[in-house]
Amino acid sequence: MIYIKNESEIVKMREANRIVGLLLHKMNDFVKPGISTFELDKIAEDFILSQGAKPAFKGYSSSGLPPYPASICTSVNSCIVHGIPSKKVILKKGDIIGIDVGTYKDGFCGDGACTYRVGKVSRDIECLLSVTREALDRAIHQARNGARVGDISYAIGSYVKQQGFFIADQLTGHGIGKQMHEEPIVSNNGMKKKGPRLRKGMTLAIEPMVNIGTNRVREVGWEFFVKDNSLSAHYEKTILITDKEAEILSEYEA
Ligand code: MF3
Ligand code: CO
Numbered sequence: 001m002i003y004i005k006n007e008s009e010i011v012k013m014r015e016a017n018r019i020v021g022l023l024l025h026k027m028n029d030f031v032k033p034g035i036s037t038f039e040l041d042k043i044a045e046d047f048i049l050s051q052g053a054k055p056a057f058k059g060y061s062s063s064g065l066p067p068y069p070a071s072i073c074t075s076v077n078s079c080i081v082h083g084i085p086s087k088k089v090i091l092k093k094g095d096i097i098g099i100d101v102g103t104y105k106d107g108f109c110g111d112g113a114c115t116y117r118v119g120k121v122s123r124d125i126e127c128l129l130s131v132t133r134e135a136l137d138r139a140i141h142q143a144r145n146g147a148r149v150g151d152i153s154y155a156i157g158s159y160v161k162q163q164g165f166f167i168a169d170q171l172t173g174h175g176i177g178k179q180m181h182e183e184p185i186v187s188n189n190g191m192k193k194k195g196p197r198l199r200k201g202m203t204l205a206i207e208p209m210v211n212i213g214t215n216r217v218r219e220v221g222w223e224f225f226v227k228d229n230s231l232s233a234h235y236e237k238t239i240l241i242t243d244k245e246a247e248i249l250s251e252y253e254a
Contacts, residue, residue, distance in 0.1 A: 001183060002175055002182070002183050002184055002196060002199075002202055003175070003177050003178075003182060003202070004199060004200070004201035004202060005177060005201050005202070005203055005240075006201070009108065009177070010201070010203075010240060012105070012106045012107060012108040013108050013109075013110075013176075013177065013203050013238070013240065013249055014249055015105055015106065015108075016053060016103045016104065016105045016106070016108045016109055016110035017103070017110035017111070017112065017238045017249035017250040018110075018249070018250075019047075019048060019051045019053050019103045019105065019110055020101045020102070020103050020110040020111060020112040020238070020250040020252075021112060021249075021250045021251045021252040022047075022051075022252070023044055023047050023048065023101050024099065024101060024112055024113070024114045024250070024252040024254060025252045025253050025254060026047065027040065027043075027044070027099050027114070027116065027254075028116065028254055030043055031091065031097060031099075031116040031117075031118060032091065032118065032119075033091055033092050033093045033118055033119055034090060034091065034092075035090070035091055036085075036086070036087050036088070036089060036090050036091075037074035037076070037083070037085040037086055037089040037091070037097070038085045038086055038087040038089075040072065040074055040085060040099065041070045041071055041072050041074065041085035044071050044072045044099075044101060045058075045070075045071035045072075048071060048101075048103055051103075051105070052105060053103040053104060053105035053110075054103070054104045054105070055070075055071030055072070055102065055103065055104075056102035056103055056104040056109050056110070056111070056180055057070065057071060057072065057073065057100075057102040057180075058070060058071050060102075060180065062222075065221060065222055066221075068082075068084075068222060069084060070084055070085045071101075072085065072099055072100060072101050072102075073085075073098070073099070073100035073113075074089070074097055074098075074099055075097065075098040075099075075100070075223075075224075075232070075234065076089060076091070076095055076096070076097050076098075077095055077096060077097075077231055077232075078225050078226045078229045078230060078231055078232060079098070079223055079224070079225055079232070080098075080168045080171065080209050080211065080217060080224040080225060080226060080232040080234065081098065081100060081113075081168075081171060081209060081223075081224050081234055082100075082222045082223050082224055083098070083223050084221075084222055084223060091118045092118065093118055093119035093120070094118065094119060094120070094121055094122065095118040095121075096115055096116065096117060096118065096121060096125055096129070096231060096233065097115065097116050097118060098113055098114070098115045098116075098232075098233065098234040099113060099114060099115075099116065100112075100113035100234065100236065101113065102180055107178055108177060108178060109176050109177065109178070109179065109180045110238060110249070110250055111176055111180060111205040111236060111238050111250065112205075112236050112237055112238060112250030112252065113207060113234050113235060113236035114235055114236075114252060114254045115129055115132065115233040115234055115235060116254065117129070124212065124231075125231060127163075128165065128210060128212055128231060128232075128233050129233050131159070131160060131163045131165055131210060132160075132165075132208050132209075132210040132233040132234070132235055133235055134159065135155070135156045135159050135160050135188075135208040135210065136156070136206060136207075136208050136235045136236075136237060138155040138156065138159055139152045139153075139155045139156045139206050139208065140206060140237065140239055140245075140246050140248065141155070141245065142154075142155045143198060143204065143206065143239055143241060143246045144198065144241060144242065144243070144244065144245065144246060145198060145199060145200045145241055145242065145243050146197065146198065146199075147197070147198045148192075148193055148194060148195045148196065148197055148198065149184050149185075149186055149187075149190070149194075149195035149196050149198065150190045150191045150192055150193060150194035150195040151192055151193065152173075152186055152190075152204075152206060153186065153187040153188060153189055153190025153191070153195070154190055154191055154192040156188045156189070156206075156208045157187075157188055157189035157190060160188075160208065160210050165210045165211065165212060166210065166211045166212070166213070166214055166215040167188045167189050167208070167209070167210060167211075167215055168188075168209040168210070168211055168215060168217055168224070168226070168232065169215050169216060169217050170217060170224075171188070171207075171209045171217070171224060172185050172186055172187050172188060172207075173185075173186030173187075173188070173204060173205050173206045173207040173236070174186055174204070174205050175202065175203065175204055175205075176203055176204065176205045176238055177203055183196075184196045184204075186204055186205070186206055186207075188207075188208050188209065198241045199241060200241055200242055200243060201240070201241065202240075202241045203238060203239065203240050203241070203249070204238070204239055204241070205236055205237070205238045205239075206236065206237060206239060207234060207235070207236035207237075208234070208235060209232060209233075209234045210232065210233050210234075211226045211230055211231070211232045212226075212230040212231050212232070213226060213228040213229075213230030214226060214227055214228045214230065216228070236250075237249075237250050237251065238250040
């Protein structure tokens with residue numbers, strides 16, 4: 001079942017997601033050569049707590065895996081998503097890092113992600129980042145009352161493939177609300193005019209995950225990598241369906 005949020009629930013969704021957006025913006029100042037992903041996690045956790053929220057990912061369980069151990073996901077280079085922060089992972093010039101943030105406040109969840117450059121990156125990487133961002137923008141543009149989930153999926157998948165990149169297998173966006181993951185599944189690949197119909201008051205996390213070399217993934221515990229070790233980018237925003245353009249709840253500048 002896809003929940004429709006009422007006005008007071010929407011206010012809470014706005015607040016949980018405002019914190020996500022603010023933190024993703026703030027991380028720009030910390031993503032620098034020499035910092036460890038462990039330090040980034042600490043900064044993020046302190047910020048989330050300072051806002052009266054909880055890190056929604058910490059302790060999150062998924063079938064067969066130990067509870068997720070950190071407050072954010074830090075996915076470097078060929079790591080697609082769910083990279084676990086570590087003292088051993090030190091950022092260096094030319095890397096990219098996807099940072100995924102989840103919050104929980106007043107019974108509602110926030111979710112969002114951005115991929116950051118560590119110093120100057122190659123032209124190929126610039127292209128990967130701009131295609132992934134554009135895919136997300138196109139998807140958000142499709143997401144409105146009366147459209148179908150497949151319209152979002154098609155907007156992402158068709159554009160990414162046309163640009164010569166690959167959508168990571170298995171990984172999808174999702175409904176979000178009281179739970180981090182609710183119905184519907186929001187695939188990054190799909191057909192126009194298919195899937196559940198979008199209604200005003202639904203909240204979705206849309207999250208294209210785009211690879212340079214192949215759609216195939218390799219799972220190591222929580223972490224997903226591109227099978228051929230090529231690079232991967234991830235941007236995610238939580239949106240509210242309205243009669244017009246969707247309202248972006250976890251908006252950030254990055
Ligand atoms: N933001 C991720 C998603 O959209 C959730 C990360 S999984 C967790 O699916 F374990 F870290 F919570
Ligand atoms: Co998500």
